[in-house]
Amino acid sequence: MKQSIRDAYGNALCELGEEMKQIVVLDADVSSSTKSGVFGKQYPERFINVGVAENNMISMAAGLSIVGYIPFVNTFATFMVGRGADPLKSLIAYGKLNVKVAGAYAGLSDSYDGATHHALEDLAFFRSLPNFTVISVADGVQARKAVKVAAQLEGPVYLRLSRAEVPILYDESTPFELGKGDVLEEGKDLTIIATGVMVSKALEASQILKNEGITTKVINIHTIKPIDQALIVESAKQTGRVLVVEEHNINGGLGSAVCEVLSETYPVPVKRMGTQDCFTESGDYEALLCKYGLDATSIVHEAITLIRTN
Amino acid sequence: MEVAKVDHLKQMNHRFRQELIELLHKIQTGHPGGSLSCTEILTLLYFDKMDITPLNLQNPERDHFILSKGHAAPMLYLTLAEKGFFDKEELQNLRQINSMLQGHPCSKTTPGVEVSTGPLGLGISAGCGIAKGLKMQGIDRHVYVLMGDGEIQEGVVWEAAMSAAKFKLDNLVVILDANGVQLDGTTEEVMPMGDIKAKWEAFGFRVIEANGHDITSLSEAIDEAKEIEGKPSLILAHTVKGKGISFMEGKNIWHGKPISDAEYVTALKELEVEV
Numbered sequence: 001m002k003q004s005i006r007d008a009y010g011n012a013l014c015e016l017g018e019e020m021k022q023i024v025v026l027d028a029d030v031s032s033s034t035k036s037g038v039f040g041k042q043y044p045e046r047f048i049n050v051g052v053a054e055n056n057m058i059s060m061a062a063g064l065s066i067v068g069y070i071p072f073v074n075t076f077a078t079f080m081v082g083r084g085a086d087p088l089k090s091l092i093a094y095g096k097l098n099v100k101v102a103g104a105y106a107g108l109s110d111s112y113d114g115a116t117h118h119a120l121e122d123l124a125f126f127r128s129l130p131n132f133t134v135i136s137v138a139d140g141v142q143a144r145k146a147v148k149v150a151a152q153l154e155g156p157v158y159l160r161l162s163r164a165e166v167p168i169l170y171d172e173s174t175p176f177e178l179g180k181g182d183v184l185e186e187g188k189d190l191t192i193i194a195t196g197v198m199v200s201k202a203l204e205a206s207q208i209l210k211n212e213g214i215t216t217k218v219i220n221i222h223t224i225k226p227i228d229q230a231l232i233v234e235s236a237k238q239t240g241r242v243l244v245v246e247e248h249n250i251n252g253g254l255g256s257a258v259c260e261v262l263s264e265t266y267p268v269p270v271k272r273m274g275t276q277d278c279f280t281e282s283g284d285y286e287a288l289l290c291k292y293g294l295d296a297t298s299i300v301h302e303a304i305t306l307i308r309t310n
Numbered sequence: 311m312e313v314a315k316v317d318h319l320k321q322m323n324h325r326f327r328q329e330l331i332e333l334l335h336k337i338q339t340g341h342p343g344g345s346l347s348c349t350e351i352l353t354l355l356y357f358d359k360m361d362i363t364p365l366n367l368q369n370p371e372r373d374h375f376i377l378s379k380g381h382a383a384p385m386l387y388l389t390l391a392e393k394g395f396f397d398k399e400e401l402q403n404l405r406q407i408n409s410m411l412q413g414h415p416c417s418k419t420t421p422g423v424e425v426s427t428g429p430l431g432l433g434i435s436a437g438c439g440i441a442k443g444l445k446m447q448g449i450d451r452h453v454y455v456l457m458g459d460g461e462i463q464e465g466v467v468w469e470a471a472m473s474a475a476k477f478k479l480d481n482l483v484v485i486l487d488a489n490g491v492q493l494d495g496t497t498e499e500v501m502p503m504g505d506i507k508a509k510w511e512a513f514g515f516r517v518i519e520a521n522g523h524d525i526t527s528l529s530e531a532i533d534e535a536k537e538i539e540g541k542p543s544l545i546l547a548h549t550v551k552g553k554g555i556s557f558m559e560g561k562n563i564w565h566g567k568p569i570s571d572a573e574y575v576t577a578l579k580e581l582e583v584e585v
Contacts, residue, residue, distance in 0.1 A: 056435045056469035063439020066424060067370065090429045091436060095417045
């Protein structure tokens, strides 16, 4: 069964709005895409549409947080970084303000709109901002839980969301533990670390590999920062090799974060899968994922290569 | 405003100018020009118009202030210290390592600084957020934002201006320190802004003009701005960059230049004259 991450996010905001009256939601004219409009319909008095003005949206959210609100700001992930970098750094991060930044349509998920609308740099940016917690959800259930966790955490949070419909991996009873990776599959030959939509692809690849007699440990790192160092090191010790898969440029995202952890504590061979420092193009989402090597078949291929050569 | 009060503020401004020159000469860094153009605006706000004290910072029922032109931090710090937000001794550590007084205002280190500023244009936008929040909470208080005129070349200023009008932020009072000079030259040379008054009016603001170095003129403008309903207001305060020091007045090189020993002596001699 599949569920759209953005729908889950919109509904979760709405549910939480009932519980927490301090929540206000801002959007920059894309509320029907980000699904923040679901909240806007339910709570028009706590919904602020600033028009096509991301910088002002984020700076206004800073002001709202100063007088006690918990603002959720919404736009496409790539515009959040591109247009919002200045207030995200100098107001939100520097001031350690209680603002939640929801980056919609991350990775290649706004597939047909092309390279300008694909967000393959957001994790690198938010990882480099002090005080930010960075979350990347793998399915609709996690999206819902992450919204709640973000709202309850005092301080700035980046929530990486997707436009895609993805298989439901979690059930409601699974807790969302901030800063803890989830082991979804146990195995001894290789650790596959993934985030976001790539988690389901990694699980798919793991099944194919199992049929080939290769067992893999599959981990979902939903909290990119602070990252679960202990689990990454423990898994590297168990399997001796690590493959990282993310819908992001291989520079600066989860792959880089995993390499940073392992090179300083327990170096093992690591292969980073993501877009190869290139601009992307328009097309069907699944077709794009295949083209840029982010499908199950590509993961299987890289896994086998990594095991054979190391 | 009473004559005694005006005289008191005049004396304070005079003293602040002396202290600023002494401080910036001593540390050989910091921005004198833009600090001297907004001296009257800051003292009038903190010592007459605004309800902000070290004691009511946790109280939601108070006014708010943002120094959007963050480089005027030295004059803000003199004002905050005088108001009792921190010990005046701290001023000597301005811009030095381990100091609570950063080169540009930092909300995390300096008591009384509510919004960190420095990158221009963001202060008015954050001010719109505070003003909107106060309205949503039904709190009848004002948000004062002090901007530079070079600063309004930033695009986000106009994004914020549109939103202030849309949300009818009549609790937002923007004061434009219009000294006509920015880092690289005069505003006319660097990026002419045309009819500033007409621009802000076109964006939905009530614009009130004032002499930014005349306490009475400024005071009347602020009082008028506070009474406006249904729309935000902007006080176009005509000022002089480097005001009070003849060789600094109207000169862009004094945006952020260290003060030499000879210049220091000349400046203090000018300021020896009693007001």
